[in-house]
Amino acid sequence: MNALQRPLALLLLSVLLLVASGALIFAHVSAVDDMRDIGFAAALSAAAQEKRIAVLRQQVDITELNALTRSASSDELWRLYVLPAQDDATRLLAILDTLFLSLRARGLLTEVSPIEIGMPETEDLLTRLPVRLSVSLTPEGLQEFLYFVDATGILSVGDVLTDSDRLMLLSLLEEENPATATALESFLSTDIVRFASREKQSTDELMSVIASDEIAAAVQDMLRHSRLQEVATFFRGSLGIEYVGRQLWPFRFLRVSRIHADFLSPSSVRIAVTLSAYGRRQPSP
Amino acid sequence: MCLQMPHAAHPPSAHRGGDGNPFKSLAFPLCVFSLSLFLLLFLSWFFVLPLFTSFAVGDGQRISSIAMARRERELGEQVRALEQRRQALSLTIGDPAAVALRAQVARDRSLRDIAERLDATAHTIAGTGGVIVLTGLTVDSEHGVVEVDGDVRNVQLRSLTVLSQFVDALSRAAFLSDLERPSFVRIEDPDIGPHSPFHLSFRLL
Numbered sequence: 001m002n003a004l005q006r007p008l009a010l011l012l013l014s015v016l017l018l019v020a021s022g023a024l025i026f027a028h029v030s031a032v033d034d035m036r037d038i039g040f041a042a043a044l045s046a047a048a049q050e051k052r053i054a055v056l057r058q059q060v061d062i063t064e065l066n067a068l069t070r071s072a073s074s075d076e077l078w079r080l081y082v083l084p085a086q087d088d089a090t091r092l093l094a095i096l097d098t099l100f101l102s103l104r105a106r107g108l109l110t111e112v113s114p115i116e117i118g119m120p121e122t123e124d125l126l127t128r129l130p131v132r133l134s135v136s137l138t139p140e141g142l143q144e145f146l147y148f149v150d151a152t153g154i155l156s157v158g159d160v161l162t163d164s165d166r167l168m169l170l171s172l173l174e175e176e177n178p179a180t181a182t183a184l185e186s187f188l189s190t191d192i193v194r195f196a197s198r199e200k201q202s203t204d205e206l207m208s209v210i211a212s213d214e215i216a217a218a219v220q221d222m223l224r225h226s227r228l229q230e231v232a233t234f235f236r237g238s239l240g241i242e243y244v245g246r247q248l249w250p251f252r253f254l255r256v257s258r259i260h261a262d263f264l265s266p267s268s269v270r271i272a273v274t275l276s277a278y279g280r281r282q283p284s285p
Numbered sequence: 286m287c288l289q290m291p292h293a294a295h296p297p298s299a300h301r302g303g304d305g306n307p308f309k310s311l312a313f314p315l316c317v318f319s320l321s322l323f324l325l326l327f328l329s330w331f332f333v334l335p336l337f338t339s340f341a342v343g344d345g346q347r348i349s350s351i352a353m354a355r356r357e358r359e360l361g362e363q364v365r366a367l368e369q370r371r372q373a374l375s376l377t378i379g380d381p382a383a384v385a386l387r388a389q390v391a392r393d394r395s396l397r398d399i400a401e402r403l404d405a406t407a408h409t410i411a412g413t414g415g416v417i418v419l420t421g422l423t424v425d426s427e428h429g430v431v432e433v434d435g436d437v438r439n440v441q442l443r444s445l446t447v448l449s450q451f452v453d454a455l456s457r458a459a460f461l462s463d464l465e466r467p468s469f470v471r472i473e474d475p476d477i478g479p480h481s482p483f484h485l486s487f488r489l490l
Contacts, residue, residue, distance in 0.1 A: 260423040
């Protein structure tokens with residue numbers, strides 16, 4: 001290498017090294033920026049998520065274990081009575097007749113039309129039996145009729161609560177000892193009739209495992225504002241007791257498909273209602 | 286030009302770098318500086334920077350900020366999956382037919398609920414005192430349609446104004462859409478005086 005070429009090569013090498021150094025400085029700055037803007041927030045969030053995953057895993061494990069040991073009787077009742085595969089019009093009529101007799105006996109119903117049962121229709125996994133009738137009632141009678149329809153398709157406390165109610169319960173109890181999952185599972189699978197007859201005891205059993213007063217108050221508040229009170233009141237009432245006594249509970253799942261109410265006077269309402277009595281669609285052979 | 290200057294003119298200090306030309310004399314120190322800087326940064330990138338810009342995740346492993354963000358997303362997905370599993374387990378009956386039916390029923394609005402909402406709207410317009418009277422209500426849950434029959438009375442010749450205010454208030458209500466406005470009519474009745482019967486319908490949201 002001659003005298004001219006050596007300094008030139010050194011200079012070229014220096015320039016290359018300086019460019020590479022510049023790139024490395026830029027990379028350092030980017031790494032620090034990433035750390036500040038992304039890394040810290042992600043690390044904090046990841047730490048919280050890891051804790052949450054540990055709690056959720058414990059809850060899921062406990063709930064799965066309880067579900068395994070849970071009696072299959074509720075599934076059986078559901079298949080036999082709430083969503084039966086066979087249309088049992090006799091039981092359905094007995095349930096409606098009991099309702100109307102009870103309302104009439106208490107002066108809440110003045111007139112009931114013949115009950116018409118239509119042809120079953122199928123939709124996806126379900127069958128639907130249309131039941132049409134007209135009834136003249138007092139406003140209290142109408143309320144009880146609607147409470148009755150709301151109470152169909154319910155076997156346990158968990159059936160009454162909506163998805164958002166259940167999610168709120170689970171989220172509230174997540175803060176607590178994972179053992180609360182067992183108590184919650186037991187509470188949700190409590191038979192609704194049993195719950196109605198010993199509501200305080202069932203609620204106290206759940207509350208006893210909650211250490212935090214704030215969470216206990218929030219859970220109680222949530223339960224108080226759910227439909228649970230309404231349904232429990234129905235089953236505690238004379239009609240609910242009669243249904244249980246005559247072994248007409250569990251009810252078939254009913255839905256009000258269409259209802260027309262004529263408010264005849266402040267003390268009299270006439271309703272024409274189409275109820276859908278649901279059943280399970282039998283798999284094709 | 287200056288590279289061709291005679292050796293005798295060179296100061297002793299410029300001997301290694303060249304022949305007194307600053308270009309030649311800077312080349313070697315600049316190269317040493319660049320190389321040192323590069324090596325320092327290179328070593329820093331692999332051995333120093335990770336100490337300050339990475340996170341320990343157990344087993345002595347360290348991950349970068351970007352990897353931490355990815356990990357955080359993965360953990361979020363795990364949380365969601367576990368929540369769904371927990372939610373599914375909290376259902377006392379896991380039968381798909383029952384779950385579908387419950388979801389359908391949960392969307393239904395009851396006669397009671399709609400009557401209460403209509404009464405509340407009527408109350409804000411006309412207060413109590415039987416001014417806006419509901420005489421009939423039809424709720425078709427299958428199609429999400431509601432039909433309302435009623436009458437505006439006990440306000441003398443203002444019955445049409447009150448009815449219009451009631452309809453306007455309903456059209457702004459959040460629980461309904463496609464409000465079909467009623468025909469506005471005032472009828473004289475010897476018993477109840479001027480009154481405006483109405484029929485309207487809307488879809489539930």
